[in-house]
Amino acid sequence: MNAFQAMKDAAGPGGWIDDPALLEPHLNDWRGRKRGRAELLLRPATTDQLAAIVRLAAQHRIGLVPQGGNTSLCGASVPEPEGGAVIVSTTRMRRVRQVDAADHSLVVEAGVTLSEVHAAAEAADRMFPLSLGAKGTATVGGLISTNAGGVQVLRYGTMRALTLGIEAVLPDGSVLDQLSALRKDNTGYDVKQLLIGAEGTLGFVTAAALKLVARPRAVATALAGLASPAAALALLDRLRGAVGDQVDSFELMPRTGFDLVFAQMPEVRDPFGAAHPWYALVELTSPRDGDPLAEALESALAAAIEAGDVADAVFAASETQRAALWALREGIPPAERAEGPSVKHDVSVPVARMPAFIAEATPAIERGWPGARVLAFGHLGDGNVHFNARPPLGVDYEVFRENGPAITRLVNDITVAHGGSISAEHGIGTLKRDELVRLGDPAKLSAMRAIKVALDPLGIMNPGKLL
Amino acid sequence: MNAFQAMKDAAGPGGWIDDPALLEPHLNDWRGRKRGRAELLLRPATTDQLAAIVRLAAQHRIGLVPQGGNTSLCGASVPEPEGGAVIVSTTRMRRVRQVDAADHSLVVEAGVTLSEVHAAAEAADRMFPLSLGAKGTATVGGLISTNAGGVQVLRYGTMRALTLGIEAVLPDGSVLDQLSALRKDNTGYDVKQLLIGAEGTLGFVTAAALKLVARPRAVATALAGLASPAAALALLDRLRGAVGDQVDSFELMPRTGFDLVFAQMPEVRDPFGAAHPWYALVELTSPRDGDPLAEALESALAAAIEAGDVADAVFAASETQRAALWALREGIPPAERAEGPSVKHDVSVPVARMPAFIAEATPAIERGWPGARVLAFGHLGDGNVHFNARPPLGVDYEVFRENGPAITRLVNDITVAHGGSISAEHGIGTLKRDELVRLGDPAKLSAMRAIKVALDPLGIMNPGKLL
Numbered sequence: 001m002n003a004f005q006a007m008k009d010a011a012g013p014g015g016w017i018d019d020p021a022l023l024e025p026h027l028n029d030w031r032g033r034k035r036g037r038a039e040l041l042l043r044p045a046t047t048d049q050l051a052a053i054v055r056l057a058a059q060h061r062i063g064l065v066p067q068g069g070n071t072s073l074c075g076a077s078v079p080e081p082e083g084g085a086v087i088v089s090t091t092r093m094r095r096v097r098q099v100d101a102a103d104h105s106l107v108v109e110a111g112v113t114l115s116e117v118h119a120a121a122e123a124a125d126r127m128f129p130l131s132l133g134a135k136g137t138a139t140v141g142g143l144i145s146t147n148a149g150g151v152q153v154l155r156y157g158t159m160r161a162l163t164l165g166i167e168a169v170l171p172d173g174s175v176l177d178q179l180s181a182l183r184k185d186n187t188g189y190d191v192k193q194l195l196i197g198a199e200g201t202l203g204f205v206t207a208a209a210l211k212l213v214a215r216p217r218a219v220a221t222a223l224a225g226l227a228s229p230a231a232a233l234a235l236l237d238r239l240r241g242a243v244g245d246q247v248d249s250f251e252l253m254p255r256t257g258f259d260l261v262f263a264q265m266p267e268v269r270d271p272f273g274a275a276h277p278w279y280a281l282v283e284l285t286s287p288r289d290g291d292p293l294a295e296a297l298e299s300a301l302a303a304a305i306e307a308g309d310v311a312d313a314v315f316a317a318s319e320t321q322r323a324a325l326w327a328l329r330e331g332i333p334p335a336e337r338a339e340g341p342s343v344k345h346d347v348s349v350p351v352a353r354m355p356a357f358i359a360e361a362t363p364a365i366e367r368g369w370p371g372a373r374v375l376a377f378g379h380l381g382d383g384n385v386h387f388n389a390r391p392p393l394g395v396d397y398e399v400f401r402e403n404g405p406a407i408t409r410l411v412n413d414i415t416v417a418h419g420g421s422i423s424a425e426h427g428i429g430t431l432k433r434d435e436l437v438r439l440g441d442p443a444k445l446s447a448m449r450a451i452k453v454a455l456d457p458l459g460i461m462n463p464g465k466l467l
Numbered sequence: 468m469n470a471f472q473a474m475k476d477a478a479g480p481g482g483w484i485d486d487p488a489l490l491e492p493h494l495n496d497w498r499g500r501k502r503g504r505a506e507l508l509l510r511p512a513t514t515d516q517l518a519a520i521v522r523l524a525a526q527h528r529i530g531l532v533p534q535g536g537n538t539s540l541c542g543a544s545v546p547e548p549e550g551g552a553v554i555v556s557t558t559r560m561r562r563v564r565q566v567d568a569a570d571h572s573l574v575v576e577a578g579v580t581l582s583e584v585h586a587a588a589e590a591a592d593r594m595f596p597l598s599l600g601a602k603g604t605a606t607v608g609g610l611i612s613t614n615a616g617g618v619q620v621l622r623y624g625t626m627r628a629l630t631l632g633i634e635a636v637l638p639d640g641s642v643l644d645q646l647s648a649l650r651k652d653n654t655g656y657d658v659k660q661l662l663i664g665a666e667g668t669l670g671f672v673t674a675a676a677l678k679l680v681a682r683p684r685a686v687a688t689a690l691a692g693l694a695s696p697a698a699a700l701a702l703l704d705r706l707r708g709a710v711g712d713q714v715d716s717f718e719l720m721p722r723t724g725f726d727l728v729f730a731q732m733p734e735v736r737d738p739f740g741a742a743h744p745w746y747a748l749v750e751l752t753s754p755r756d757g758d759p760l761a762e763a764l765e766s767a768l769a770a771a772i773e774a775g776d777v778a779d780a781v782f783a784a785s786e787t788q789r790a791a792l793w794a795l796r797e798g799i800p801p802a803e804r805a806e807g808p809s810v811k812h813d814v815s816v817p818v819a820r821m822p823a824f825i826a827e828a829t830p831a832i833e834r835g836w837p838g839a840r841v842l843a844f845g846h847l848g849d850g851n852v853h854f855n856a857r858p859p860l861g862v863d864y865e866v867f868r869e870n871g872p873a874i875t876r877l878v879n880d881i882t883v884a885h886g887g888s889i890s891a892e893h894g895i896g897t898l899k900r901d902e903l904v905r906l907g908d909p910a911k912l913s914a915m916r917a918i919k920v921a922l923d924p925l926g927i928m929n930p931g932k933l934l
Contacts, residue, residue, distance in 0.1 A: 100817070100819065102704055103817050103818050105817075146653060147653050153650060153651060154650075157628070158651060160657070161624070161628060170914060174909070174913065175910055176908065176911055176914065177908045177910065177911075178908060178911060180886050180888070181817055182815050182816070182817065182850060182887065182888050183620060183621075183625075183815065183818070183849040183850055183851070184616050184625060184815045184846075184849050184850070184851045184888070184891035184892050185815060185888035185890070185891065186613060186614050186664050186890050186891065186892055186893065186894045186895070187888055187889060187890050187895060187899075187903055187907060188664070188895060188903060188907070188911070188912070188915050188933055188934070189661055189665055189669070189914075189915045189918055190614075190627070190661070190663065190664055191911050191914045191915060191918070193657055193660035193661070194657070194660070194661070194918075196657070197653050197655070197656065197657055198656055202656070213711065213712060214707060214708075214712060217711075233569075237569055240571075240681060241681075242756075243754060243755050244680065244684075244753075244754020244755065245680060245681060245754055246754065246755065286711075287710060287711020287712060288709070288710050288711065288713065288763060289709075291758075296755060348649050348650065348651045348652060349649070350567070350572075350647070350648055351569065351570050352567065352569045379651075382650040382651050383649060383650055383651070384650070384651045419647050419649075420647075421647070421649050421651065421652035421653070421654055422654060423652070423653045424649075424651035424652065424653065425651050425653055426653065428653070428654060428655060432654075436654055436655060440654060440655070441643065441644045441645060442641070443637060443641040443642055443643045443644065444643055444644075444655070444658050445655070446641065447643065447656075447658045447922060448655050448658060450922060451656055451658070451661075451918060451921055451922070452656075453921065454917040454920065454921035455914060455917060466655055467655070
């Protein structure tokens with residue numbers, strides 16, 4: 001019996017796909033930039049089946065590519081073009097194993113989507129405080145493996161902070177049983193932390209215990225029109241001074257981002273009478289019923305207008321108005337995508353350095369590639385912006401794309417000079433591997449390679465990714 | 468030149484101690500239970516000096532024992548009795564390198580004490596939200612290496628959640644430069660997470676970027692008298708339902724703990740007219756000036772009294788009264804120590820299982836060792852209690868101590884049966900090594916050993932500890 005047949009058997013009835021037409025969507029990445037090769041996709045339904053597959057892969061030296069919702073942005077979730085590896089999808093590992101409202105935790109399997117986690121938490125009168133655009137497709141296994149971020153990191157942290165426990169199949173086929181939701185457990189190296197953000201190169205996350213929080217009982221949302229990122233930073237400081245960690249989200253957006261949204265989504269309207277160069281979307285929440293957050297937000301914004309940091313502000317007086325303000329922020333990525341590809345970056349710098357970073361990187365691109373249009377938007381509160389370079393008007397991306405590597409090196413150099421990270425929340429995958437080697441801390445890279453060899457000596461886990 | 472002399476030279480002038488009288492306090496652990504041997508203690512003043520020492524140790528195969536404030540509770544910070552290893556103290560690495568109020572972070576060297584971190588944060592109108600009894604002595608390097616907890620974990624997490632970045636000397640003498648305070652950085656394995664809680668077995672933490680939070684502007688504190696841990700859990704649920712993550716601390720204490728405090732500390736007074744079997748100390752905080760937390764706390768406690776969960780409650784109407792309530796909680800460990808040694812455990816279980824754990828473990832000890840007096844107190848909000856067995860009245864600890872291993876195995880077995888951890892916040896050191904091997908997840912232990920060999924192939928870092 002050959003290895004592939006043994007692996008199919010291990011995955012059980014209905015546990016595999018080898019029809020090229022059905023495989024096709026699993027070979028292409030979310031952004032349509034990368035196409036890999038594979039002849040087989042396995043869909044185990046249980047951790048034991050997955051462990052058996054990993055043992056067979058180790059025995060036959062076959063590479064395994066973990067795949068959840070396949071919404072990875074850096075190419076980690078599709079196989080390499082050389083072929084030879086087998087995709088292992090978590091599509092059938094979809095149980096919500098436990099929801100414990102009193103403990104503020106739930107246990108879900110790797111293939112459960114983020115939207116399903118939200119729903120399970122809400123059904124228990126709790127909230128899972130991490131959200132992002134691909135929530136209907138992205139799965140828990142992938143979210144953990146890329147240490148996903150989103151729009152509430154300022155208050156609640158990334159996936160790492162929300163992952164209490166993990167069950168994983170390690171590259172030798174053993175099952176790491178660290179699924180407890182304990183708040184405190186100091187019994188040796190926290191091995192599960194290695195799996196978080198490892199992009200599938202150290203094993204398969206098969207289930208996770210996630211932290212829930214109280215549902216917000218009071219919410220206050222506002223959009224501020226501002227002159228600059230520096231003015232937005234001053235507003236953020238003012239708000240944190242007034243209400244501390246009750247600032248849930250603080251998103252920075254340029255006028256050019258709004259223009260993209262208005263052009264692509266006619267149903268979204270500008271809440272202001274006049275245009276502003278920049279905008280900040282602010283949301284405060286409180287777990288306490290009737291907490292007068294709106295007053296706190298209004299008084300902080302009034303003071304910011306008085307001080308000249310904010311030009312104008314609108315407040316959401318209803319859930320509908322709140323959704324309309326968020327549509328402006330959430331519309332930017334799809335509107336940009338609809339307009340055509342761009343050279344994208346997902347960088348972070350210390351929060352207070354963000355205005356200086358934008359002020360330096362934007363003209364550097366405009367000087368180097370005349371007509372290129374910079375779009376910088378994102379999570380100012382976390383020091384994380386998506387910093388994209390769009391082709392000059394009328395220039396096709398296929399022509400512009402040859403500038404990509406040089407633009408990226410420039411943006412990354414400026415990022416590192418400001419003490420930042422070349423991948424804030426999207427990971428490395430294959431897209432940023434060379435830049436990680438060029439700019440990464442040598443001691444960290446060396447430790448990473450030693451860890452990879454120690455835990456995956458045969459190199460079967462997600463070959464070609466990250467390292 | 469012999470190895471010790473080369474290491475002394477690397478540590479620079481004033482950088483070593485070899486006088487046996489001066490070495491003595493560094494050989495004995497905090498609880499006076501363990502005495503190790505060493506002929507030399509090094510006190511490098513800089514990361515570069517420390518890196519040079521590690522390279523010499525690797526070259527000459529000399530074990531190194533990292534030591535901060537030497538307040539470790541499981542024997543990790545003193546050398547082994549066999550001798551041969553050199554203690555490396557962080558006493559001279561004491562700079563506060565940076566405080567960034569806008570970024571809510573600071574960077575301190577390993578030898579800075581927790582009290583000094585508190586002071587530096589307060590000077591910038593911020594708070595470092597982790598505190599524990601040994602704060603005047605315990606250092607940042609040790610707090611990180613044991614992933615310390617304390618009384619605010621419920622809201623702010625352990626040291627791991629508060630450590631944004633780390634600088635460390637790895638066992639090959641290279642310097643891991645991951646000191647940035649970035650909120651988001653997904654560039655490969657988060658190697659620094661391995662150092663957190665590694666008890667010095669994977670390298671030296673030399674500096675850290677720590678997360679600060681807004682200072683609380685409103686505080687409400689109360690002590691509730693209750694019938695049982697189950698009643699305390701019901702109160703915790705009620706409070707979290709009413710105010711969510713504004714519950715900062717929720718500490719459970721038995722009457723026997725109060726009696727110890729009253730006996731040893733006559734200045735501490737019982738705020739109630741009558742005795743209660745159990746007590747819960749509750750503190751809510753808000754970052755917003757004038758937030759009416761006291762009303763929220765009073766109404767929740769009134770409802771709990773109405774429902775029969777709480778027998779009586781007192782509220783702190785001033786900072787003096789608040790300190791008096793906390794003195795009851797903070798007095799328990801020193802009062803217990805003053806009364807004599809006990810067989811101590813630091814276990815955690817899922818929060819909702821704590822009443823069942825206490826209800827099972829207490830009579831199990833009383834049955835097995837008639838007259839033994841159980842003292843269970845601690846952080847109910849985190850599912851973490853310190854569960855100690857004191858000798859029967861009139862029995863000397865030196866006689867009782869032979870029961871220690873059997874008592875510990877019983878407590879640990881019950882802990883594991885409830886899905887708990889045998890070390891919530893004190894670590895493993897040498898004290899719990901055997902129990903970790905007996906009860907730990909085999910896949911995790913195997914991964915830990917592989918990581919240790921990968922990063923410290925010569926085994927020079929804190930030999931004999933943890934693994």
